[in-house]
Amino acid sequence: MTHNHRSYPKAALLLASHMVNNVPKMVSIDWLSENQEWQESKALGLLKKHYSINEDGFNFIAQDNLNDNEVNQALLLKAIQQINEYTNGKRQYFDLPLDVSIGTPFQQKVWASLQKIPYGKTISYAKLADNIDQPTAFRAVANANGKNPFSIIVPCHRVISSDGKLGGYSGGVDKKAYLLAIEGVQCNI
Incomplete structure (x- = not known):
């Protein structure tokens, strides 16, 4: 690319x-x-x-x-x-068939919720846990987020720490910052 x-x-x-x-x-x-x-x-x-x-x-x-x-x-x-x-800023959503069977049912639930985060928006791990009706599972949600096998397509880069910092990203924080910058989001590193 x-x-x-x-x-x-x-x-x-x-x-x-x-x-x-x-x-x-x-x-x-x-x-x-x-x-x-x-x-x-x-x-x-x-x-x-x-x-x-x-x-x-x-x-x-x-x-x-x-x-x-x-x-x-x-x-x-x-x-x-x-x-x-x-x-190149010409697409906000992806239309690709994904096989999520590699994940556990909990991971699949988290990955489905990730796909509902709008382009150019971020949420916290705690909010992601709330979104799947498991508000105390934010650590498990963060772990499932990190195991997302579809970097970029399933936008785990849109999940940041509650304090507004980027937090982790399996591809590296530089890539997370890059993807968020494409979407017009500025975050604290």
């Missing part, structure tokens, strides 16, 4: 799709640091276990080599297009 913004973090996104019940679905979107190889993604171990995939079951395809005639690859191309539109 390309982006002209000066503050774009020196990182890449690794997107993964898989056939789920004969339908191509996104299964992971993971930040990779500048010099990190795709095989070093923290998401791969969980994907191997959840989908019973062996080492040979992963196929890395560079963006320029994706073929829109292959259904899984067409989905990846659609995701790349939508993420590029988002980073």
Whole structure:
């Protein structure tokens, strides 16, 4: 992906799709640091276990080599297009099929609630816990937020600490600040 913004973090996104019940679905979107190889993604171990995939079951395809005639690859191309539109300020919501089965029922509930946070808005972890009718579960909500396998698409970056500080982000706080800046949100680091 390309982006002209000066503050774009020196990182890449690794997107993964898989056939789920004969339908191509996104299964992971993971930040990779500048010099990190795709095989070093923290998401791969969980994907191997959840989908019973062996080492040979992963196929890395560079963006320029994706073929829109292959259904899984067409989905990846659609995701790349939508993420590029988002980073260029032309998209506020994503329309991609996601397989959330990798998460527990509680995590899935949190991830569904994350998708209801409007573009350009932030909420606290405590508010997110309230939104799922479990107001005392803010630590568990923060943990589920951190395990979100769909960075950017399921906007966990829109959840900040109650004191207005960014808090954590599995891709790194620099990326969280970058995503919020795209949406016009300024936060304390």
